[in-house]
Amino acid sequence: MPEIVIVGAGFSGLCVGIRLLRRGIRDFVILDAAESVGGVWRHNTYPGVAVDIPSATYSYSFEPNPHWSRAFAPGEEVRAYAEHCATKYGLRPHLRLNTRAEKAVFDPAADRWRISTSDREFEARFLVCAVGPLDQPRNPEIPGLDAFTGKIVHTARWDHGHELDGRRVAVIGTGASGLQVIPEIAERAAHLDVYQRTPIWVLPKVDFGIPPAVRRLFRLFPPAQRLVRLVTTLVSEIVMVLGIVHYSKAPFLVRGTELLCRAHLRRQVPDREIRRKLTPRYGFGCKRPSFSNRYFPAFTRPDVTLVTEPIERVTASGIVTRDGVERPVDTLVLATGFKILQPGATPPFPVVGLGGVELGEHWDRERYHAYEGLSVPFAPNFWMMNGPYTVTGASWFSIIEAGTTHIVRVVAEARRRGARRVAVRRGPHDAFTADMRRRMKGTILAQPSCARSNSYYFDRRGEAPYIRPQSGLYVWRRSRTFDLDDYEYTR
Template sequence: MDHEVAIVGAGFSGLGIAIELKRHGLDDFVIVDQRADIGGVWLANTYPGIAVDIPSASYSFSYEPNPDWSRVFAPGAELKRYADHCADKYGLRPHLRLGTRVERARWDEAARLWRLATPSGEITARFLITANGVLHQPKRPDIPGLDDFAGKVMHTAEWDASHDLSGRRVGLIGTGASALQVIPRIAAEVGRLHVYQRTAIWVAPKPDFRVPRPVRRLFRAVPATQRAVRAVTNAVVELFLVTGITQNRRYPFVVRVIERVCRAHLRRQVPDPELRRALTPTYGFGCKRPSMSSTYYPAFLRGNVELVTAGIERITPKGVRTADGREQEFDTLILGTGFKVIEPDNLPPYPITGRDGVDLGEHWARERYHAYEGTSVPQAPNLWMLMGPYSFTGYSWFGMIEYQSTHVLRCLTEARRRGATRVQVRQEADDRFFRDMLRRAKGTAFYNNNCASSNSYYFDASGDAPLLRPTSTLQALRRSRRFRLDDYSFTR
C-alpha cells in the first residue's frame, strides 16, 4: 500500500481536507491532481473579470483569514495566491503529485484498499477522498456546426490570453455567472459584441470596492475585526441566499424582497423598456445560480453590444445563424456555457468501481443521486466525497469544505481507534438521509418558485436538485459533529 489516504484534487477542497489530516496527525497521504499546479478552478479560470461572487471575507478558511484581499469581491488571481499561501503554511507541498490524471478508481475488497489508475502507474491507498469539485469540466453547447466555425473558439474556462480581442467581431454564447463577468470587461475592447441569451439571469447590485490599506492593516493587527466582518457577511448571505432558497415555502417573502431589489436594479440601469423586458427572468429567484454585478446591464447600452434572444439554429463557418434567419459573422466565438455538473461523467469525473463491481456513476444514474450526509455511499467503502450529492449549503464553498472535513476526520479517527481497515456507511443510514433531503427539498425555491423555464444546472435528469443541501450551514456543521458513528460499520 502506497499511502493511508489518497486525495484526488488540489483545489481548495483537497487542500482543506489535507490540512485537517495533518492537524489530526494523519501524515501519510498524497494529493493527486491532473494539472501542473494547485488552485483548482482558480488556476484554470483566467478569463477577464473573474472574481468571487460572495464577499471575500467569507471566501476563505475560518482558521486562516486573509487580511490582504484587495476588494470586497476578490479577483481570481488573489484566490490562486491564497491557495499557494495555504499550501506553503501548512506544509502540503511534499504531499503533492501534480500532472497526474486519475483515469479510474477501483475498490479492492480482498486487500481492503483503493487502486487508482494513472498514466504513470497505479497508486494504492487504504482510504480515498475525492475533492474534484463540480465546476471543472467545461460544457460545450450542443449546437450544430460548432466544429465548422473557421475563426477562434474558446470557452471561458479555457481562456486564451494570447488571443487579442481588440477591434474583433465577437459572438458570446451564454449569460450565466462567467459571462456576466466577462461581458463588461471585453465590451470596450472588441469592435462588435453579440451576446446570445437563452435564459435571462437574476442580477443583484454588487457593492464591490477596494478595501482601503488602513482597513487591511487593522485586519492584520487585530484579527478579531476581520472575524466580525466575516460573521456579518456570513449571516447576510445565509439569510438571503440559503434561507430564502432552501426554506422558500416557509419564508417566501425573503426571495420576493430579493426579486424586487433585482428588478429595481435593472430599471435603474436599463432605461429601454424593450431591452429591459428581454433581460428580465421569467422564473423565480433561486432556480439558477444567483449573481451580482453593477456593470453587466450597462454593457448592453453600448453601441457596439447587442443582446440576441432568438434561438441559435446552427454555427456556420463564418458565424452564427439564428432561428429568425439572421446570420452574424464573427472572428471569435466565446462559449460562456458553464460546466458539466450533475452528469454521470462529471459526478464522479472518472469511473469509480466500488464493492461487487458497482460503477458509482451508473448506480446514481439508475437510483438517483444521493450520498449519506453528502459524502459517502454504501457501494464504496473507505470513500468520502467533498462534493457529493446534497453537500453544498450555498453560502460559501469553504463552509462546505470545513463541515465535510469534520465528518471525514471523525470517521478516520474512529477507524484508527478501532484498528479498522474497512469503513462503510450502512444502507439504512443512507436511505434515511435521502428521505430527509427529499422531504426538505419540497420546501425549497426549486419546487415553489416557477423554475420550469430556468434551464438550471441544479436539476438532474430525474428532476431532483441534489447539488444543494436544503439545510442551513449551521445545521450541516452541527450534523457533521454529531452524526451517529454507528451509521458506519468499522471492521478489521
C-alpha cells in the first residue's frame, strides 16, 4: 500500500507528485478517473477553448513553457504541457488512470485512510484531494430538459462527432466557457440563439501569435520568458488583489476597469439595446471576468439572437421563454459551468474523518472553512487542494504551488518526527478562518451589487469562501513560513 494517495492528475495533483519526488518521497500514487492527465484541460475541448490569462503566467514557475503559440494559449497546448510535465518529472510510474475515487474513510485505530475506487481499495497514511473545482459539469434545472429530442452537449464534455454546420443551435450560459464557444458556433450554425441570465464583464484581449524567433529566444534564454511572466503576473495581481481583494482601499481600480470594459463594448456593438443587455449590473470582480475580441461582435450578426427573457421550459424541439415565445432548436449547448460550493463537489467524493463527520456535509451545514485553505482538524493526514479560501493572485499555478509547498512541508515534518497522525490544531485553524471572514468584508464581494451576479464564487448562504482575500505574493510566502507547529503530530 502506498504511503500517500493523491486524487486527481490535473495540474494540482501533478505538482504534488513533483514536489514529493523533489523531497525524495517516492511512495505515492496519483489516481484519476480519466484515461490521461490534464484534469480540466483534458475534459474541456470545446471549440475556442483557451486560457483566459496570459500564457507566460499559465505554467509552473519551475517549468516555463517556451512553446506557447499564442499570448493566450489554446487548450490543446495546455493539455500537451500537462503530458510533458508528467513525463519529464517521472510521474508516469505513479499514475493510476481510469480509477475513480468514490469514498475515503479515516481509520482512527490505524491512523490511515481507506480509499474506495472504481478499481480497488487503496490504503494510505496520507491523502491529498487534488481534484480541481472545475470538474463536475452542472446542468441547468430547467423543466423539460430531459424531454428534448435534439442533441444536448455540455461544453465540459464536448462531442466532436456532432456537426453544427447548418443547424439551429441554442447556447445556455454566457460565462467564461460561453464567451469562448459562442463566436465559434456563430460562424458555423444556420442560426444561433444565446440565452443569457447574467452578462459578463469582458476586457479587450491582447492576443497574438508568438513568432518562432521569440519562442526560440525563450527556449535558449529562459530569463527572457521569466521577465515576461513577471510583468503579466504583476499586472494581474494589481487588478485582482488591489482592485478586488482590497476594493475598499482602491475602488477606483474597479471603476476604471469597468469603464474600460464599457468602452470595449461600445466599440464593438453599435446597437444600443444589445449593449444594454450585455452590460453587467454588478461590480467588476463579483463574477469571473474574461478577455475576448470576438464575443461581442457575435451579437451583431443577423443570424445570432441574444435572448434575455428567462427560460420557462424546454420542449421536445425548442425553448419556451417566459413571454410565451418558443424558438426551435436542433442542438442545445450547455455552457452552464460546474458544481463547486455544494455537497458532492467540494470535496468531489465523500471524505469521512473523525467521529464519522463527512467533510462536504459538514461544510454545507456549518459554513466553509479550512486552515490555509487546505486542512481541517477532524480530518487528520488529509489536505484538499483548491478548498475554501484558496483562490487569489494572478494565476491558478501560483495557488497550486503554494498549496503543494504547504502540504509537502507538513508531510516531510511528520515523517521526520515519526508521526502516524498529523492534524491542524483547532486554535490556528479557527484564527485563520476568523481572519478570512473579517478580511472578506473589505472586498468587492461584500458589495450589495454582487447579489445580482449569479457567481460561482458564492455558496448558498451568499458568502464567498471560494476567494482568499490576500495577495498571491503573501500566500506564496506564507506557504513557506507558516509555523509547522500549527499542526499536532502524534507518534
